[in-house]
Amino acid sequence: MSSSSSAILAIDQGTTSSRAILFSQSGTLLKQVNQEFEQLFPQDGWVEHRPEDILSTVLAVSREMIDYATAEGLTIEGIGITNQRETTIIWDRKTGEAIYNAIVWQDRRTASLCEGLQEDGHLAFVNERSGLLLDPYFSATKAAWILDNVEGARARAEAGELCFGTVDSFLIWHLTNGEKHLTDATNASRTNLYNIMEHKWDDGLCELFRVPPSLLPEVKDCAADFGQTDPALFGTSYPICGVAGDQQAATIGQACFAEGAIKSTYGTGCFMLANTGANRLHSQNKLLSTIAYQIEGQATYGLEGSIFISGAIIQWLRDGLTILAHASESEAMATSLESNEGVYMVPALTGLGAPHWAPHARGAIYGITRDTGPAHFARAALESVAYQTHDLISAMAGDGITCKGLKVDGGMVANNWLMQFMADILDQPIARPVVAETTALGVAMLTMLQLGHVSSLSELETIWQLDADFSPAMTADERAPLIAGWQQAVTRTLG
Numbered sequence: 001m002s003s004s005s006s007a008i009l010a011i012d013q014g015t016t017s018s019r020a021i022l023f024s025q026s027g028t029l030l031k032q033v034n035q036e037f038e039q040l041f042p043q044d045g046w047v048e049h050r051p052e053d054i055l056s057t058v059l060a061v062s063r064e065m066i067d068y069a070t071a072e073g074l075t076i077e078g079i080g081i082t083n084q085r086e087t088t089i090i091w092d093r094k095t096g097e098a099i100y101n102a103i104v105w106q107d108r109r110t111a112s113l114c115e116g117l118q119e120d121g122h123l124a125f126v127n128e129r130s131g132l133l134l135d136p137y138f139s140a141t142k143a144a145w146i147l148d149n150v151e152g153a154r155a156r157a158e159a160g161e162l163c164f165g166t167v168d169s170f171l172i173w174h175l176t177n178g179e180k181h182l183t184d185a186t187n188a189s190r191t192n193l194y195n196i197m198e199h200k201w202d203d204g205l206c207e208l209f210r211v212p213p214s215l216l217p218e219v220k221d222c223a224a225d226f227g228q229t230d231p232a233l234f235g236t237s238y239p240i241c242g243v244a245g246d247q248q249a250a251t252i253g254q255a256c257f258a259e260g261a262i263k264s265t266y267g268t269g270c271f272m273l274a275n276t277g278a279n280r281l282h283s284q285n286k287l288l289s290t291i292a293y294q295i296e297g298q299a300t301y302g303l304e305g306s307i308f309i310s311g312a313i314i315q316w317l318r319d320g321l322t323i324l325a326h327a328s329e330s331e332a333m334a335t336s337l338e339s340n341e342g343v344y345m346v347p348a349l350t351g352l353g354a355p356h357w358a359p360h361a362r363g364a365i366y367g368i369t370r371d372t373g374p375a376h377f378a379r380a381a382l383e384s385v386a387y388q389t390h391d392l393i394s395a396m397a398g399d400g401i402t403c404k405g406l407k408v409d410g411g412m413v414a415n416n417w418l419m420q421f422m423a424d425i426l427d428q429p430i431a432r433p434v435v436a437e438t439t440a441l442g443v444a445m446l447t448m449l450q451l452g453h454v455s456s457l458s459e460l461e462t463i464w465q466l467d468a469d470f471s472p473a474m475t476a477d478e479r480a481p482l483i484a485g486w487q488q489a490v491t492r493t494l495g
Contacts, residue, residue: 007074008447009065009238010440011058013083013167014246015104015268016315018057020065021440022074025453027463029435031068033061040101045108045350045359051089051098054167055174059233066234078451079175079229080242080443082249083167085190088142090153090215093163093181096174099150102167103142106269106308106350110141111359122208129205131189131196131280131289135357137306139166140192140209147210157212164215166191168243172226175240180227183217185294186248194219196291197280199299221294222248223450242446244293246439247271251292251302253438253445254407255464257457262396262403264389265439266412269353270310272392273302274401285395286355295449295457303401305354305392309347309363311412313381316349323374331415333378340482342367344489345380347388355395356494364493367485385412386422387486393426405429409438416468424474425482434465 007030012019016039021032035057040048069076086105091098103109114134117126123134132138143164147154156162163173169183188194188201193211195202199219206213220226226240244252247265251273254263259277264270273292280289280301292302311327318324324333344366346352351359365380393403406428413419413432423430435441445460454460 005074006077007069008078008080008444009062009069009076010080010082010444011062011171012246012437012440013054013058013081013171015084015106018054018061019440020061021437022065022069023441023444025448027435027441027444027460029437029441030074031065032437033064035061043109045111047104047106047350048101049087049104051091051102051170054102054170058171063234076238078239078241078447080440080447081168081171081240082244082246082439082443083171083187085166085187085245085247086137086139087167088139088146088164089167089170090143090146090157090162090164091170091173093161096178099153099162100146103146105137107142108136108351108359110136110145113141113144114359117208126192126205126208129195129197129202130192132192133286133288133357136359137353138190138192140205140211143211143215144209157215160214162215163217164211165217166245168245169217172240172243175229175233176227177230177232181217182220182226184220184222184224184243185291185299186222186245187243188219189291190245196289196299196301221296223295223446225450241450242443244443244446247273247304248290248292248302249440249442250409250438251275251442252457253435253440253442254409254433255461256407257461260401260404261407262401263407263409263438264392266310266385266408266410268310268312270307270385270388272305272389272396274396276301276303276401281399283399285398286357287395287399288354303396303399305395307388307392308350308353310385310388311410312349313345313347313384314412317377317381321377323377328414330378330382331417333375334382334417336375337379340379340383341371341376342485343372343376343380344485345377345384346489346493347381347384348493352494355391356490358494361493364489366489366492382415382418383421385418386425387483389422390425390483393428403428405431407431407433409433409436411436419468419470420473423470423472425479427472427479429472430470431466432468432470434467
């Protein structure tokens with residue numbers, strides 16, 4: 001084990017902001033910095049980021065954290081990277097310049113393309129190889145759209161002049177000054193181009209989605225040598241040692257190493273992932289089979305349910321409707337009411353994810369009367385997160401996974417009212433960890449593993465510590481009508 005003066009830098013590149021978090025070798029969060037960037041909505045259902053915004057904010061927060069570490073006499077031994085998944089960037093192999101904006105995971109522009117592939121009978125083929133569904137959420141159709149809509153892009157791709165990557169690959173390429181075009185198995189498993197059983201890019205999937213294999217990065221384990229940062233960026237060079245997509249990183253940070261363990265992360269969206277061990281589970285309820293993590297060539301699989309909008313609905317109340325000055329106000333507003341008084345909000349702002357997979361669905365609010373006010377909107381928004389989580393737990397139960405308590409993380413879990421309501425609706429105990437930044441903690445753990453400070457992930461279980469738990473206190477007779485009201489609202493929204 002290294003000295004107490006050493007630290008790990010975790011870069012967490014998220015949907016709305018880039019963060020740098022510094023951890024001690026014992027997993028203690030020492031400091032974090034955050035920088036938001038602009039969200040672009042060129043058309044209905046389209047969501048984009050400027051790749052230069054992603055890179056510049058990552059560099060800014062990383063430099064701030066490195067300066068802090070230097071001032072505190074701390075030595076950064078390695079860097080871990082976790083990222084918003086599925087978001088797609090294609091860039092020039094020589095210059096690093098993106099040929100189009102990053103198409104964000106929430107983007108719905110390729111819905112008709114996915115529907116066409118499904119109507120042509122390709123769903124079973126795609127699901128068997130990738131573990132995923134045919135939905136614009138995933139990277140493959142986004143990449144094809146860029147190649148088809150940027151002049152000359154497809155010819156340049158065929159000539160080997162371009163690189164495709166999820167955000168981790170884009171960052172690694174730039175941090176290593178173009179020396180490394182890499183990704184890890186978890187991010188690869190979210191593209192619809194990777195065969196999760198054979199552990200390689202799949203020629204058949206690449207052909208189906210019309211993505212030339214020459215674009216694709218090399219795939220590595222989650223704990224691996226991802227290269228050294230360019231000394232010109234930070235004044236010295238650091239090894240990049242751990243990489244995982246944000247939800248898989250959170251699974252590691254939540255120490256969900258036992259088969260059957262479930263975590264749920266509440267950020268912009270909500271993502272629930274159950275560890276299914278060495279066995280890939282074929283869902284009968286439109287959940288996704290994915291690689292939870294891969295260490296020393298051995299994949300551990302997961303079953304995932306994805307909700308596109310959770311924290312983003314509170315952000316919408318703040319920025320869109322301006323009925324909140326700060327997201328934290330939603331807790332007091334919800335608490336001010338004894339019930340939702342029949343108001344339900346279905347936050348399908350970018351379609352509905354699991355288990356519905358309805359990309360054309362749009363948000364709706366039901367049960368409004370003249371007495372309805374801002375507090376009802378805030379409460380209905382928070383309640384929608386719990387109801388959607390209930391939908392995922394029910395879908396997992398249908399696939400044979402019995403929930404025995406839920407570990408939660410992400411920005412929304414600081415809301416005690418929401419955590420208690422969720423425990424009541426799920427009829428399950430909820431455990432919130434001391435370190436809520438579990439995505440960053442997960443790649444810090446991977447970095448420790450790669451640096452040799454521990455010999456296995458299981459040695460890191462003691463880093464996880466309980467902050468608070470919430471036990472269900474609602475009766476079945478109270479719970480049932482609330483869930484029935486939600487289900488009716490979803491049915492109406494789906495039309």
